[in-house]
Amino acid sequence: MIRFEGVSKTYPGGQQALRQVSFHIAPGEMAFLTGHSGAGKSTLLKLISIMERPTVGKVLINGHDLNHIHSRQIPYIRRDIGMIFQSHQLLMDRSVFDNVSLPLIIEGYSHREISKRVGAVLDRVGLTDKSRSLPVTLSGGEQQRVGIARAVINKPPLLLADEPTGNLDPKLSMEIIRLFEDFNQAGVAVLIATHDLGLIARMRYRTLTLKKGQMITDGLTEDWYDEPAV
């Protein structure tokens, strides 16, 4: 599903965010991406959603080399990737319904289809009664769930989440992760970037660890957890 081949990213100014990173995430797989702040997690996600381009190496999604994607095609790529952000990236002056329906409006769905799908997805994230509310009136956890609903509404085969539990307490964090597990079980590949090691430790998932731009471990949580002082 996602394949990195010898990817390096150097920002203008010489800061090297990623060095020779290679890995592969299979279709329908769920994985965590971890590391300290500044280790390159966000950069890695940005390379997948083409917010940045690699300096060296190739990023492939489903076998397609993203280097060959023209900037005019980027919007269509993003429609295949559900993205979730720590800062939610919601439109604060629009209702939950309007926020969640945005990807469908962009793709030109009919009004009826939009209502149907938004209803279904809000039900799934447990926000049915908040459809008409403005995001500012919601709690952090609820706002994050609005973001998730928006990311999955057009049923993308791939979900990317950047610190989705960043501002949430452990209980709420776990609820969010359970939600991702649900989507994963429906066949969606999920890649979650987080520095919340406690959260990862409670689950058995493949974990990719970045340190100063290099991939230092790649394996199941347990294995990683068994090797202290990496």
Place this chain on the structure above:
Amino acid sequence: MSLLFKGRDQGAQRTRISSVQRLLMFFISHIRQALASLGELWRSPGASMMTIAVLGLSITLPSTLYILLKNTEKVSAGWEQASEITLFLHQNTQPGDIRQLTTRLSLWPEVESLKHIDKAEALNEFKQLSGFGDALNYLEENPLPDVILVTPDSKNTSPTAAGKLLEKLQKEREVELGQLDIQWLERLHGLVDIAKELVSVVAMLLFIAVALIIGNTIRLNILNKRDEILVLKLVGATDAFIQRPFMYTGFWYGLLGGLLAWFTTWLLLWWMSDSIGRVTQLYQTQFELTGLQGESLLGMLGLSVFLGLAGSLLSVHKHIRAIEPK
């Protein structure tokens, strides 16, 4: 149309609808966006009104000048129609020769009509009008010549054609002198031409100003909505989709500015109609001031809408591309 995943249908293709319905949806979504843009203007009435007022007044000036010019042309065209050639005949021309001359001339295709003013008749008129009545009685003979007034037909009323006709008339044996008072008309034409060019230049400058004002207003709108544009780009909106509401905003600015200009122009002409009426009365012409109607009104509205779209296109292209999620 998924680039990465074959077989994953997106959007309208998935929802089994006919192409007619899709076309309908296309128009519906455009109308919806147009109304949304109008609603946006409505929500900040103060700022919108100010922008529209600036645009409207900028368009008012050239359109008022244009109307005044058009009316001047109409009036002077009326004068041209009435242009007459005055032929003064030799003193010793006999009445029989004059009759022959008038018969001959009336057969010319260029001549619409002729009027012979007998010299005795002219003297009488002169006596009455000049107040020299008694003094004139002491003259041994009538010093005035016979006069023929020639009105050219409609094809020969322009200054050049009438001039040619005059030359031809002067070649007649009985004619001593022919006069066509077209010099002042030519001067008027020259002045009108200068005024026309001036109006074009002023109009051009003001139209550019209108496009720039709209461009700048749209630019500020775009910067105000930076966050929203970022979110739209993150969820896969194309630049075309994002810029559409801004284009509609430009469209509305242009249309509303044009309508305001139409109204203020009408108001100005109404205000000026009294003084214009007094001037035209002096020239004893029946004259109706024509305002912006029909084609010229449509033309003006079309132009202002075009300027609105051009201005927003200027901004939208540059600034929406510049906003990219990082």
